[in-house]
Amino acid sequence: MDISTALMILTAVVTYLIWLSFISRSMKGPRVWPLLGSLPGLIWHSSRMHDWIADNLRKCGGTYQTCVVAIPLVARKQSLVTVTCDPKNLEHILKARFDNYPKGPNWQSVFHDLLGDGIFNSDGETWLFQRKTAALEFTTRTLRQAMARWDPQTLSLEFPENGFAVSFDTATEATLQRFILPEIVWKLRKSLRLGMEMSLTQSLEHIDAYLSDIINTRKLELVNQQKGGNENPHDDLLSSGAFVPAGSSITYSIYAIGRMEFIWGDDCLEFKPERWLSLDGKKIEVPDSYRFVAFNAGPRICLGKDLAYLQMKSIAAALLLRHRISVVPGHRVEQKMSLTLFMKYGLMVNVHPRDLGPILERVRKNALTNSNHACGIESTTPVS
Numbered sequence: 001m002d003i004s005t006a007l008m009i010l011t012a013v014v015t016y017l018i019w020l021s022f023i024s025r026s027m028k029g030p031r032v033w034p035l036l037g038s039l040p041g042l043i044w045h046s047s048r049m050h051d052w053i054a055d056n057l058r059k060c061g062g063t064y065q066t067c068v069v070a071i072p073l074v075a076r077k078q079s080l081v082t083v084t085c086d087p088k089n090l091e092h093i094l095k096a097r098f099d100n101y102p103k104g105p106n107w108q109s110v111f112h113d114l115l116g117d118g119i120f121n122s123d124g125e126t127w128l129f130q131r132k133t134a135a136l137e138f139t140t141r142t143l144r145q146a147m148a149r150w151d152p153q154t155l156s157l158e159f160p161e162n163g164f165a166v167s168f169d170t171a172t173e174a175t176l177q178r179f180i181l182p183e184i185v186w187k188l189r190k191s192l193r194l195g196m197e198m199s200l201t202q203s204l205e206h207i208d209a210y211l212s213d214i215i216n217t218r219k220l221e222l223v224n225q226q227k228g229g230n231e232n233p234h235d236d237l238l239s240s241g242a243f244v245p246a247g248s249s250i251t252y253s254i255y256a257i258g259r260m261e262f263i264w265g266d267d268c269l270e271f272k273p274e275r276w277l278s279l280d281g282k283k284i285e286v287p288d289s290y291r292f293v294a295f296n297a298g299p300r301i302c303l304g305k306d307l308a309y310l311q312m313k314s315i316a317a318a319l320l321l322r323h324r325i326s327v328v329p330g331h332r333v334e335q336k337m338s339l340t341l342f343m344k345y346g347l348m349v350n351v352h353p354r355d356l357g358p359i360l361e362r363v364r365k366n367a368l369t370n371s372n373h374a375c376g377i378e379s380t381t382p383v384s
């Protein structure tokens with residue numbers, strides 16, 4: 001190599017490093033590595049990704065910007081990722097400027113094998129058409145019908161494993177891996193049928209067979225005939241002040257939102273169900289849907305929210321009436337890294353029968369006192 005070429009390479013490297021140190025200092029999120037941006041950090045922490053993102057957000061006051069390809073021109077455009085858990089930003093993204101924040105081509109390509117162009121994986125007209133159609137299925141009447149069909153026996157340990165549920169869980173777990181890896185890597189693994197891509201393919205075959213069967217037997221009509229016609233997104237400014245260029249990505253961490261001191265107070269990591277009660281302790285007060293985002297918010301809020309609450313409440317009522325439940329001491333509760341949060345080793349619990357005697361006795365005495373009051377008779381029995 002002659003001297004002038006060596007000098008040119010040296011100048012290019014030094015210029016790149018100066019640019020890198022400038023861009024890393026301007027991005028307050030995780031460390032930005034040469035070329036790969038914050039990708040090494042994400043891969044390194046992939047087994048505790050949600051906590052890593054929550055830690056980053058905590059350090060940055062609820063919003064940060066980073067890049068997944070540290071190359072001039074691209075870093076502040078297509079490869080820029082704005083990560084937030086600030087309720088004000090969420091309201092802006094999910095409601096005020098909803099049309100400017102579609103799921104986008106990257107999300108759609110990752111999910112296409114699992115979700116096709118269905119409601120979860122489409123934008124614009126295609127999504128709206130499916131949303132309107134699906135909303136018709138979530139009326140009070142259909143909720144009642146669904147609950148009437150629900151059989152508590154499905155909680156029994158003897159109940160055979162549900163092949164569809166197992167395949168779906170495997171498929172969602174494998175799909176999350178695609179998010180972490182660069183597109184070219186997961187596409188290569190897919191074509192070579194390597195690792196989780198292999199189990200994804202097998203699970204999808206199972207899911208397809210299962211669903212086709214249901215579709216055929218119930219003669220469901222295919223609803224996805226329209227093609228999405230999205231407007232091109234525009235540059236935008238979030239409520240927190242972060243500038244979001246058109247074509248970049250934005251991620252909101254539902255997991256982190258539930259674990260931020262600035263949203264829930266210093267005791268945010270403690271299990272305190274009473275924080276949902278009104279001051280007089282008589283009413284349940286659910287915070288606005290941009291602070292409690294488990295079901296998403298805005299026009300894309302979960303359609304099954306009421307059904308999910310109904311199921312959770314009926315299961316809780318059926319179990320807790322006659323049983324006391326405690327976690328098996330020493331059981332490891334760890335998250336499984338998947339698209340939905342569930343526990344890696346399940347939740348092993350001990351189930352103890354509840355002695356309903358004292359409760360029934362109290363109810364009986366209360367009822368007796370009330371009926372005596374109604375008849376004008378004063379009770380002398382103290383009611384605890």
Ligand code: HEM
Pocket residue numbers: 119120131134293294295296299300301302303304305307308
């Ligand atoms: C505890 C249970 C549930 C939770 C935490 C939950 C949470 C969510 C979340 C976060 C989204 C937004 C997903 C996204 O945009 O990518 C969503 C969307 C959705 N959920 Fe749920 N969900 C639950 C149960 C259900 C059930 C039981 C059903 C149906 C029977 C359902 C149907 C839907 C549908 C159709 C959407 C898509 C809405 C749209 O994009 O317009 N969900 N849900």
